[in-house]
Amino acid sequence: MRMLPAIILVFAFAAAGLVYLAGRVHPRLRDVLAVLSSLVLVGVIGYGHGKWDQLICVPDFLGVELSLRLNSLGWFFAVYIALINAGSIVFSLSYMKGKERLNFYYSMMLLVNAGMLGVVLSGDFLSFYIFWETMSWSTYLLISYKRGPALHAGMKYIVMSLVGSCAMLVGILSLHGHYGTLEIAQLGGLLAGASAGYIVFLLLTMGIAFGIKFAILPLHTWMPDAHSEAVSPFSAVLSGVLVRMGMYGFLLIMYSLVGVKTILELGRGAWDFHLLFSWLGALTIVIPTFIALLQDDAKRLLACHGIGQGGDLILGMAFGTSPGVAGGIFHTINHGSYIALLFLVVGAVEYRTGGVRDLNRLGGLMQRMPVAFLGCLVGIMGLIGIPLTNGFVSKWLIYKTLITEGRPFLAFMAFVGTWGTILSVYKLLHNMFLGQLPQEYSRVEKSPLSMQIPILFLCFVIFLFGILPGIPLRAIQGVQREMGFAPLELTLWGLASDVGALNMLNICVALVTAFAVVFLVMRVGPKGRRVAQDDSYAAGAYVPVDRYHHSVEFYNPLYRMISPYLKDRVDEFYYWIADRASGLFDIVRRMYTGYAGTYVLYIVAFLAFLILVQLVWQVW
Numbered sequence: 001m002r003m004l005p006a007i008i009l010v011f012a013f014a015a016a017g018l019v020y021l022a023g024r025v026h027p028r029l030r031d032v033l034a035v036l037s038s039l040v041l042v043g044v045i046g047y048g049h050g051k052w053d054q055l056i057c058v059p060d061f062l063g064v065e066l067s068l069r070l071n072s073l074g075w076f077f078a079v080y081i082a083l084i085n086a087g088s089i090v091f092s093l094s095y096m097k098g099k100e101r102l103n104f105y106y107s108m109m110l111l112v113n114a115g116m117l118g119v120v121l122s123g124d125f126l127s128f129y130i131f132w133e134t135m136s137w138s139t140y141l142l143i144s145y146k147r148g149p150a151l152h153a154g155m156k157y158i159v160m161s162l163v164g165s166c167a168m169l170v171g172i173l174s175l176h177g178h179y180g181t182l183e184i185a186q187l188g189g190l191l192a193g194a195s196a197g198y199i200v201f202l203l204l205t206m207g208i209a210f211g212i213k214f215a216i217l218p219l220h221t222w223m224p225d226a227h228s229e230a231v232s233p234f235s236a237v238l239s240g241v242l243v244r245m246g247m248y249g250f251l252l253i254m255y256s257l258v259g260v261k262t263i264l265e266l267g268r269g270a271w272d273f274h275l276l277f278s279w280l281g282a283l284t285i286v287i288p289t290f291i292a293l294l295q296d297d298a299k300r301l302l303a304c305h306g307i308g309q310g311g312d313l314i315l316g317m318a319f320g321t322s323p324g325v326a327g328g329i330f331h332t333i334n335h336g337s338y339i340a341l342l343f344l345v346v347g348a349v350e351y352r353t354g355g356v357r358d359l360n361r362l363g364g365l366m367q368r369m370p371v372a373f374l375g376c377l378v379g380i381m382g383l384i385g386i387p388l389t390n391g392f393v394s395k396w397l398i399y400k401t402l403i404t405e406g407r408p409f410l411a412f413m414a415f416v417g418t419w420g421t422i423l424s425v426y427k428l429l430h431n432m433f434l435g436q437l438p439q440e441y442s443r444v445e446k447s448p449l450s451m452q453i454p455i456l457f458l459c460f461v462i463f464l465f466g467i468l469p470g471i472p473l474r475a476i477q478g479v480q481r482e483m484g485f486a487p488l489e490l491t492l493w494g495l496a497s498d499v500g501a502l503n504m505l506n507i508c509v510a511l512v513t514a515f516a517v518v519f520l521v522m523r524v525g526p527k528g529r530r531v532a533q534d535d536s537y538a539a540g541a542y543v544p545v546d547r548y549h550h551s552v553e554f555y556n557p558l559y560r561m562i563s564p565y566l567k568d569r570v571d572e573f574y575y576w577i578a579d580r581a582s583g584l585f586d587i588v589r590r591m592y593t594g595y596a597g598t599y600v601l602y603i604v605a606f607l608a609f610l611i612l613v614q615l616v617w618q619v620w
Helices: 004-025 027-047 072-095 102-121 125-143 149-179 184-193 196-214 222-229 232-240 242-258 260-264 273-292 298-318 322-353 370-384 390-404 408-433 449-467 470-483 504-524 556-565 569-590 596-619
Strands: 053-061 064-070
Touching (some): 004 053, 004 102, 064 072, 064 102, 102 242, 260 273, 273 408, 298 408, 322 390, 322 449, 370 408
16 A cells, blocks of 8 residues: 555544543543554554555645655654553553643653654655654653653753754755755665765764754763653553653664665775774673662663663664674663663552652562563663563674674673663662662552553563564565565574574574473472561571661662763763853853844954955955
């Protein structure tokens, strides 16, 4: 169906407006319409698989054709966007109940969704830019939804986004000036003859925009603040999907536009582009991951991991090999599933504890919120990359690429990042759900059904794609073919290869057997006995009833040692620029006095300057 991309976008944008109007009629109608429209989008996009085509929507808009296209890459990201957004909207039914401006909230959630779908379905760079800005501004409005400190976080995000948008616009105007077209399919062939310098220019201008959205170091500073202030259902969309629009942008510019061969030949020695890019990815893994270790706010901890996991995606994508790019793309949806799941879990805990996110004030909630505990456990298993989860498969592909490409130190940095992840997410799980239950939470109820459904669905996806990775990898293989990569030898259970085959069926059988043995040993062993909650000891010391677990502030000694060195120099540099710019703008503002005589003086002075320049020019 040639009209399918247009149908998807018209429906997505119309849903955003209709949901707002429905809320003016009745809140229940708004909620039902928001959920149904998001689920219908999933079905319509899923139906579009294999129906690849391009549609010219506006033949002449400022001298440029506006077009939409549906291809493997766009479809893959569109399904991923629609699924996470639908789950977040279902979760919002309970989480947002009773809050103000809900018509605005649901409308903006659907508008963000429409903007992201527009980005991945664009057939030309002008349409791409328009939808990119739609996505960015609606994101700003949702980050700022709670007002107060959220306005500062939203302003920080939108200022950085505008810098990226300006850089992207420079690249787009340059493409139009050089080639007279902005159609992505045509530019892919035309850029084959471009000079290396021009390719680097495009990668820099576009890369700034994609890097800011991707929250790659050193363009990451907006993300922790945004997550701290955004409502949790939107945090799931923000970190799970919207940030990964930067990944889509990098794939588009590097491999769909510039091409694999050109990227791999760009630069020499230490200035090899893909090597520099991979080192940037390695630093993005290690630094934010260990900063996460010292966070007590659950959402800031997850935001740091959202930045760190982006480094894994870059490592997979940078080397331009079939396993690496497959691992990077697969890790994109995997990260979206488990980071969205973890943000929803934190949102469920917030909802039942009255907004508490401080890990030093929680504990023991496993017995009161079992589904949320299961979601947290499965989510951190995926984040770490435990076998049988989807994160294991994509990380295996990335690590295999690093080792076979002869980059053991980069592989070591990726492993170090994984160890840092284990340390910090154990803190997340333990301090929320294990240990002793504080008295104030002794009557906490389990999360509502509308929260449990998205949590359980994402748990299912994590295990489904972990045990049967051939399902998503076959779709990814179609994306790779379009980009010019050799196809992988896939099976339903994994990857067949001469150098390191992966068979998740064998791993699954081995683990199930091991668990069965452990279970039998425990069954025939001595029986446990229940004890009172405060009947426990820590290093021989009695733990009083109001002390819920002994690992509160466990990393404080480490924090005291390294806190003097933990200043975010990048953020400080941005604030320094902002302060200087504010001073300059204040000086400029003072020039506008409002008195006509002052402006006449400026004109006379300017004319005198021109006369002086003319005299000097004549003498010269």
